[in-house]
Amino acid sequence: LQGIALSEQLATKYKRANEGDKMDSDFKLETAVKYVLDEMHRINLPELSVSKVEDRVDGCRCCGGYLYGSTVEFARTDRDHYCSLKCYRKDHPLTARTCKVCDKEFEVHPSQLKHRPAIYCSRECYHKDGKKKVVMICEQCEGSFEIYKSVLKHNSGRFCSRACYRESIQPQESGDNA
Template sequence: MDNFSKSKLLKDGYENKCKSCRNKARLKYECVCETCGKVWKAQKPNSKYCCAECKPQSKPKRIKTKCSYCSKEIEVIPSKIDKFPMHYCSMQCKNKHYGELHKGDNNIKFNKIKVKCYTCGKEFLKVRSQVDKYKFHFCTLQCKNEGYKHIFSGKNNPNYNPSKEEKEREEHRNIDGYNEWIRNVFERDKYTCQCCGDSKGGNLNAHHKYNYSEHKELRTDISNGITLCERCHVNFHKMYGYKNNTQEQIEEFILNRQGNTELS
């Protein structure tokens, strides 16, 4: 039974042809060996060589040259001779040679230029290629994030819609610093509803103690914000509406909510 291949599709669990016959049946295509010219049958129509002996002979002839570091004689394929100016017999020779070629003034990190951080004004060194490539430079990722907020705000933002009026932007809360205000309120309150203690992700709102529309100067003031879960936020506005909201209202709402929880 060792001469037969196993098959779960058949009752006895084996194919009805032995391995030798199965292999012969797969030889469907007549091919011509590119090395010796022999006509032979293969499993694939684009087969090139009739045997293992013919295959190596078809490889491109290698060209003799010398290792660029130790001068040892080596053989390289023609395509690499034209593509690379230097050739090596081993990685050790390549690394040693590169170390000598790119040391001192030739090192790309040697000739760094002093630049100023766009955000904080701190001076730091930067590679010349990076200085020429970028218009703005930042000393840290934090400075980069802060700088990009100013560089790409308003009309400079790729998503800026010039057809929107300023009033419409305010209504949709598309004002500078608003998203940062939300994040700061959440971080201060440790991402927890200050009314019921809910800390589940994705259901938190940053609520304005003094409402957004009537208190323009307090829209991005962190002291005017408080974290509420979606349920508490909706219940607050059901009770007090969306106009003339005050800090006293939210304090009263939280006190009543916590008092009812304790009684229940």
């Protein structure tokens, strides 16, 4: 009963705030119902049995339930078409993957696969695999040295030290001056 009294107060408050509008009565009623339901949802009151006024907006894609507030008017993303995160997850099941390092099974949301391959089950496995070093031969002194794979991607890792790098460019500099 408190919820009904509160919804009547909210509807009256909304009506007073929008008295100057010159819109048709059906649109005002539809907007008022949306406003009341949005306010009730915001303050976590139990949902009342209010009949749906709008017929332009579909309900939740999973259960057909009522969509609240701005979600109804401005459905920008796929998630905006569901009444709750529970319904969204029910409609978008997780994808099973196997970790590249430890062979453990883990689940990934399909939207994550659009941005990255999801081949590790945890950060620990990522760091175990991602920090591997490769043995290289220095172009100057022909000595061997270890370097991270990620450095090789940036066209580096040709020399074991800065000293060898400097020695490799000195003949070029002296040749330019002569």
